[in-house]
C-alpha cells in the first residue's frame with residue numbers, strides 16, 4: 001500500500017468538524033439496530049446469524065488504529081473463494097459471505 | 102461547470118430527470134444495457150430494447166442538449182441461460198454500428214457462476230473482434246471482490262488493452278486491484294447502502310483522480326440521477342481545485358469514451 005498521508009486537502013480538525021455529527025449519527029444507528037434485534041422475537045437465535053456475526057467482526061475492524069479500515073471491512077464481508085459457483089440460484093446478494101452457502 | 106454522466110439507465114427515468122440533469126450541467130451521458138427488473142421472456146425483446154436505446158432515448162435527451170450514447174450486451178443477471186444469451190449476442194451484432202453505440206456493456210458477473218463466465222468470455226471475445234470498448238459491471242456486496250478478480254482474468258486472457266476497459270462499481274477493496282493491472286476504475290454512487298459521495302471523493306483522493314470515472318447508475322430502483330452534482334459539491338467543500346473537479350467529472354470520461362470514435366459531447 002502506498003503512503004496515503006496528505007491526500008485529503010482538508011486539515012484533520014476540519015475533517016472532524018465537518019463530518020463528526022454525521023458519523024456519530026451513523027454509529028448510533030448501528031447501536032439502535034442491534035438493540036432492535038434484541039427486542040424482537042427470536043432474538044436468541046439471531047446471535048448466531050451470519051449477518052450479525054459479520055457486523056460484529058466489522059465493528060472490530062473499524063475500531064482498529066491502522067489505516068485501510070474501509071478496505072479491510074469490505075474484504076471481511078467478501079466471498080474469499082476463487083472458483084465460479086456451479087449455477088446461480090438467486091440474483092441478489094445478502095451483504096456478507098455465508099460460509100454455509 | 103459541465104459534466105458527463107457515463108453510466109445511467111435513462112429508460113427507467115422521467116423526462117423531468119433529463120431536465121434537472123441539464124440544469125445541473127450534464128452535457129452527455131452513456132446508457133449501458135442492463136436488467137429490466139425481470140427476465141425478458143424472449144431474446145427478441147432485446148431488439149426492442151436496443152431500438153429504444155439507439156433512437157427514442159437519443160431524441161429525448163437531445164431536447165435538453167444532452168448527447169445520449171449507449172452500450173449493448175446481454176447483462177450478467179440474464180446470462181445464466183446460455184442459449185438465450187447467445188441469441189441476444191447475435192442481436193447485439195445487428196445494432197453495434199448504430200450511431201451513439203460506444204461499446205459492449207455492461208457485461209460481467211452477478212453471482213460469479215460458470216454460465217455467467219461463459220457468456221462474459223463470449224462477449225469479451227465479441228468486443229475484441231469488433232474492436233469495441235468494454236464496460237464491466239461487477240457484482241454487488243460479498244460477490245464483488247471475487248467477481249472483479251475473475252473478470253480481470255478474463256480480460257487479460259483475451260488480450261484486452263487495459264486502456265479500453267472500464268471496471269465499474271468499484272469500492273475500497275477493489276480499486277487497487279484494478280489499478281495495479283492497468284484498467285480504468287469506475288465508481289457508482291448510491292443514495293444508500295453501497296457507496297456515498299464522501300467515499301467516492303476519498304477514493305478519488307487516494308488515486309489522485311487518475312484513470313477513473315464516477316457515475317450514478319440511476320435506474321428503476323432507489324437511485325438519484327443528481328448524485329454527480331452532489332459529488333462535485335463534496336469535492337468543492339473539501340477544497341479541491343476546479344481543474345481536479347473538471348478532470349473527474351468531464352475530462353476523464355471524455356478521454357475514455359473518445360476511444361470509441363463515436364462519442365460526442367454536443368448533440369448531433
Ligand SMILES: [Zn+2]
Pocket residue numbers: 108110133135207318
Ligand atoms: Zn448499470
